[in-house]
Amino acid sequence: MASSFNIISNEEVQDIRAALEEGDLCTATERVSEYLKDIENAPLNIAITGESGTGKSTFVNAIRGMDDEEEGSAKTGVVETTEKPTPYLHPQYTNVTVWDLPGIGTPNFAPDSYLQSVHFSRYDFFIILSSERFKKNDIDLAKAIQAMNKKFYFVRSKVDSDLYASQVRRKKTFNEENVLNEIRNNCIQSLRDGGITKPQVFLLSFLELDKFDFQIMQDTLEKELPEHKRHIFLISLPNISLPVLEKKRQAFKTDIWKLSLLSAGAAVVPIPGLSVACDIRIPMNAMTSYKNAFGLDEKSLEKLADTFGKDVSELKSVIKSPTVTKEINEELVITLLKSGVTGGLMFVEYAASNIPLLGSLIAGGISFGTTYCMLSDFLTEIAEDAVRVLMKALESPV
Ligand SMILES: Nc1nc2c(ncn2[C@@H]2O[C@H](COP(=O)(O)OP(=O)(O)O)[C@@H](O)[C@H]2O)c(=O)[nH]1
Ligand SMILES: [Mg+2]
Known part of the structure; x- marks a missing residue:
């Protein structure tokens, strides 16, 4: 059975999942690159x-070299x-399947349900045809495709008819080049007006397929097909990797409350400016082990960059969490814990410090909560950054 990702088989998906589950980013990325x-x-x-x-x-039919009456056309x-x-x-x-779709707006294919009716997600990219200027349906379609992170081209068909009409109606001033330019500009303008940036439009006649923009379209496809495949493969990666990394995150998360309690209970290092005492070695060690587990530590990143001929700074450029790229030391952990304690909590801490017995308990509670939130946030950030780094490592060099 084909996977829902079209371009990767189910076995391949399983394989990548397994690599992510067992290993770090580097192992998984190597597998994907194969x-x-x-x-x-x-x-x-x-x-x-x-x-x-x-x-x-x-x-x-025309691109398959057939007329409309042959068997199989x-x-x-x-x-x-x-x-x-x-x-x-x-x-x-080879391996390219062209799908002939029913028209948008025909009785069984109303615009609002069109995409669903034609099993939209099955296709890797789209050629949107119009024999006049591009209209709302075409533009809505293009936007829906864009939202799925897939690509599309526009083809303006039947330019032979336009040329013929122009030749009959404007015998004296007829100029083929001018008519074609007019059509092209008109198409691009209506697409731009509809909010499509940089639309790519090919002018064609299917009665004279090899004329007009046919060669340009062929060349473009030939050049871009491998890129399309790569792109499709890569956009399916978060679908594969996020659930796995989420599982990893959850597994760590169940331990966070224990660590946080331990940290608060141990209460050996008073943090200056924070009346709460907690053992910061515990969250510090936890953070280091998360970084290693997700392969975002300096050494792993260097190895990953090396394997894929990238610069470490390039991989780091997609990391959004400001914490992930920093060295994890006492100073950083203290800063993070302090930034977690705001407004109301500060007040409770102050109150707590004036009531010695109760104070230590509340202080313990605050430290627990602060540590817990800090570690949870860090874990979420690190899992999301891991996916971004994975995608970046696999991106083709520009
Ligand atoms: N003049 C001209 N007629 C075309 C061209 N392409 C299609 N047609 C005609 O337009 C009509 C509709 O074509 P068809 O392929 O069935 O359109 P579909 O509904 O989009 O599949 C047919 O009569 C075709 O012969 C073209 O490039 N030039
Ligand atoms: Mg048709």
């Missing part, structure tokens, strides 16, 4: 989408003929 080497062979699903009658089925016509998403193998790119 798969990235085979990415050329990964399957890719391209959806041809757009409104009804824009030429989707004709496009699918997609059905085309002036009335909507595509009833459900239909897969066709791409003739040139």
